[in-house]
Amino acid sequence: MHTAPTGNCARFAAKPLTHAGTPAPVWLAGLNREPLPSLDVSKCPGLVVVAAHPDDETLGLGATIAQLVASGVDVQVVSVSDGSAAQPGATPSEQTRLAATRKHELRDATSILGVTAPMSLGLPDGQLADYENRLGDVLAWILDTAGTRPWCAATWRGDGHPDHEAVGRAAATACARTGATLLEYPIWMWHWAGPSDSAVPWDRARAMLLSEWSIGRKKQAARCFHSQFEPGGAGPVLPAFVLPRLFAVGEVVFL
Numbered sequence: 001m002h003t004a005p006t007g008n009c010a011r012f013a014a015k016p017l018t019h020a021g022t023p024a025p026v027w028l029a030g031l032n033r034e035p036l037p038s039l040d041v042s043k044c045p046g047l048v049v050v051a052a053h054p055d056d057e058t059l060g061l062g063a064t065i066a067q068l069v070a071s072g073v074d075v076q077v078v079s080v081s082d083g084s085a086a087q088p089g090a091t092p093s094e095q096t097r098l099a100a101t102r103k104h105e106l107r108d109a110t111s112i113l114g115v116t117a118p119m120s121l122g123l124p125d126g127q128l129a130d131y132e133n134r135l136g137d138v139l140a141w142i143l144d145t146a147g148t149r150p151w152c153a154a155t156w157r158g159d160g161h162p163d164h165e166a167v168g169r170a171a172a173t174a175c176a177r178t179g180a181t182l183l184e185y186p187i188w189m190w191h192w193a194g195p196s197d198s199a200v201p202w203d204r205a206r207a208m209l210l211s212e213w214s215i216g217r218k219k220q221a222a223r224c225f226h227s228q229f230e231p232g233g234a235g236p237v238l239p240a241f242v243l244p245r246l247f248a249v250g251e252v253v254f255l
């Protein structure tokens with residue numbers, strides 16, 4: 001068993017979103033050839049989902065969140081950055097407006113998933129590595145004070161986006177300190193990696209078993225992020241191929 005190196009920002013940087021990345025059919029063929037074992041969530045006592053940006057929780061684990069909440073599991077969403085840096089070249093006042101918009105979008109999306117009060121930490125988008133230690137402390141506090149001894153899901157430490165990786169590292173530190181079970185979910189891996197890619201810890205990968213109902217909730221929730229998917233002045237932040245690919249591959253975590 002090999003240990004995959006963490007930190008894949010150079011891989012993502014070499015394949016920016018102006019390129020379509022790895023197509024869904026390539027992933028589906030790979031996942032069909034070597035199906036991932038599924039994760040048993042029946043013993044999940046509660047879940048804290050940590051997202052680097054407002055939308056990562058929905059894109060990465062939206063159906064899992066909806067399904068767990070519907071089965072009576074307490075799910076808390078912690079949105080770390082304010083999402084203000086999504087539009088390159090925006091003025092400071094445009095960034096402030098975008099942060100407010102994304103906070104509303106997050107509330108709308110998570111309420112569709114069944115989570116009523118997402119926690120927005122409001123840290124500066126694009127600079128989360130600078131706050132990694134403090135974020136680790138905050139997450140440890142959240143995990144420690146939650147009554148249910150929850151599991152913690154966070155963006156993967158090797159996802160290729162500096163903010164996603166910083167959140168993953170901070171969550172890993174918090175989980176090591178509190179004894180919480182850590183699940184890491186990829187978002188941008190589906191863009192820059194490929195099946196059998198040695199940068200991906202496939203031995204730790206588990207597929208979530210999802211109902212059609214929960215996938216439907218995720219689709220509805222994802223539509224709330226207008227600022228990310230609809231063409232603005234500079235075009236949509238997330239190109240049109242992103243969502244269909246995420247829905248095609250389903251939800252996967254690294255244990």
Ligand SMILES: [Zn+2]
Pocket residue numbers: 052053056161164187
């Ligand atoms: Zn993100």
